[in-house]
Amino acid sequence: MTAPPMAEAVPVAAPTGLRRTLSSLRHDLPALISITLLVLLALAAILAPILAPHPPLQTYPEGLAANGAPIGPGHGFPLGTDPNGRDVLARLLYGARVSLVIGILANGLATIVGVIVGLVAGYLGGWVETILMRLTDVVMSFPILLFCIALISVTGPSERNVVIVIALIYWTTLARIIRSQVLSLREREFVVAARTMGLSHWRIMRKHLFPHLVPTIIVYATLGVASSILIEASLSFLGVGVPVPTASWGQMIEQGKEYFQIAPWLLFAPGVCLVLTVLAFNLAGDWLRDLLDPTAPERR
């Protein structure tokens, strides 16, 4: 005979993730600001064709003063024109697309690489770990921006190359963090249990390690978007990022550079957009870190 089921007190389930998230948002002003900014940014990017008063690539002869200088805000151009007589507001809106898409794609790729490297190195250990972590050291010793510039200058500037190059250089920090987490996770009893059951390495990594890394990944992926957007802007500013005439904030600042004494709005508008976007991602990352706290023990 087996023992009857026990009538022991069952702990109450923790509040659902959504409820916790929302209540944390109410009490956290910076987080609220960041989410609002991100929503606005996403709307601007998605609705750019509707919101923009002019097409972003169209040059208007009437958009330039008689001496060929860009004109200031007003006169049918809400934020003025650029040195080519194009509408600044339209280019800003379309620039949001470039920043977001490149930032998210590049950092998404980097996150995938970082997670795989960290997970495999931490779980398998031995010579695999040695090789992967030495490789991480090497990539970390590269001067990041310089290396991106070098690579893109050889491959030719294009959106695709910018994404790949940022991803190639930006996976290292996450790989190190994930590895150290895996090193402590693999000593947990449920992971040892999974090994003694005879599950494959692949399944252990996928089902028993990866889900526990998700909070960390979310936090660092969010913070990483901020860095990726900054790198993209820097590359575009240096002329090795998104190729002209596509609107990108970094490249708009580069164009404004030549005219900033007479047309300072060419600097202010894209610069403020960049700062707010990067700030929003940084704040969101900080907030998620407090909310998910990946360093805290797992027990609820």
Add this chain to the structure above:
Amino acid sequence: MTRFLLRRIPQAVIVLFGVVTLAFLLTHVVPGDPARLIAGPNASAETVASIHHQLGLDRSIWYQYGKYLVGLLHGDLGTSFALQDTPVAGAILRALPISAALAVLGVLWEAVLGIPVGILAAYRPGKLADRATTLATLIGLSAPPFWLGLLLLYVLAFKFNLFPLSGYAAPYINYLILPSFTLGLGGAAWYARLTRTNMLEALRSPYVQMARAKGMPERVVLLRHCLRNVLSPLLTMLGMDLGYFLGGVVVIESVFGLPGAGKLTFDAIGTLDVPMITGAVLFAAFFIVVMNLLVDLAYALVDPRVRR
């Protein structure tokens, strides 16, 4: 100590070798043809091929790599494609003093601005000064340096005429203040944040509680008991920053028109001057690895536990 050096120096050499290999392969294997660029869009296939031969690009990648490594051992980083007959190493070495001055001043700004602000914020956490610095540091971390630089140029150089707009001439320091300040701002924000966090942590520790219980004035507690523990990790980070800056800060040098190593690299990019680009990347990586090594060394000298 010898043991520590014996372990750490070969490690640094291996990393450097990895950097050389990766940098060479990536700049040589990826598509893109410098010969075509030099010859111009209208050049015939024969011209391109002859330039190929001239530059040694028609040999196998492994031959080129081997030749590069042998040259490297003799301190030869090859010859520039674009600037005829100019050795890469010499060109970089000539530009280096400017970048070095910029780097040292930049790191100084980071420390001088960041650490006191962090202490001030930690002095009364949650109060106005703390909140203001938290916001300021977040913006400092989020603003792209090239934009900050242009903004400073617009206000301080153009509107108020306090600094020269661009270039590099005697008195040199006038031309370096704004660029180095811009360079240091982002780092300063980072250090202010770090100092604040570490100070608050130190303030909670038992030995500080003890000092307070003994009736020490708050200022003494803060400066004598906390700061010492907070400072040493910051110093190592400043050391690593110096390593990162020494290789040339492309963006800053390009904004302020400083003819340093960064500007050299930037110009080399425009002409697809592969040896020059590779050389610049190697120089920069070399500084990073060496500064890391020196920082570790300093740490080991101060803290015997690290030596293992």
Add this chain to the structure above:
Amino acid sequence: MSVVTVQDLTVRYPRRGAFRKVELTAVDAVSFAIEAGRTLGLAGESGSGKSSVARALMRVHDPASGSVQVAGREVTTLRGGALRTFRAHMQMVFQDPYDSLNPRLTAGENVGEALTAAGVPRPDQVSRTRELFERVGLPAAFTGRYPHQLSGGQRQRVSIARALAVGPQVLVCDEAVSALDVSVRAQILNLLKDLQEADGLAYLFISHDMSTLRFIADDVAIMYQGRIVELGTSAEVFARPKHPYTRALLAAIPEPGAGRRHRRGVVRGEAPPVDAVLTGCAFAPRCPLATEICRVERPALVADAAGHRTACHHADAVPAEATAEGSAA
């Protein structure tokens, strides 16, 4: 016939010393055997190496030397796929019911993982999981609950169900009931006994608690500082303990109905640091009976006529009755 035969098992852990790599010997030439349907209890204080024996058996940590045979096959040399397939023969129930189940999976999914490892096709897994839950005394509805919604005892039942899922012949229980309340502990021990009777499982039951072992074990091995110092049938060891260390352990058990307060910490002093270089008997520094020979010569594990083995120079010198009083003095 023995299902598990362990010969001269030695486990070492690398330790980064101040100047050179030092190795710590956690298990030192341990030998024992377990027959089908029987339970070997492995006792000792923390740091005695009993968990290292379990981890070496399960190939969580590879042993430095020695042989482990399970169902007639050498386990220590298995690699890769062969090792994974072989793991079905031997399963483990862990100590911490709060850590041994994956918190991101439901109780049923935790068991399902073991079924997957055993190659049970997915459609059959649900019904098999329900059967297993029934066997360990859990309602089938519990398959959908998460570990944090279960009590410690219930979790340990899930752990047992998971271990049974692959159809093992040997179950290693590493302090499997130590974290549980006394009443729940008895229920789990009864469950383990029932399962053993039904399936003829062999148990290696590791515990620092002698009263638990008295209840569940057929044979008992006492470990001290990585070595087995006494090994015999449960009846023999509990009735006539020969090693002074065993006697001290037994004297520390609270006796039901005994008038006087039970004595704690009967073994005087602390165990020496595990890496201390010892000649002679490892227990000598704490032993009330220690003489010159104990400090010089390491005692071998010697069997008496009844097959009761002891590693002590004075095993026969002192009458068993004298121990409880003697060691307390």
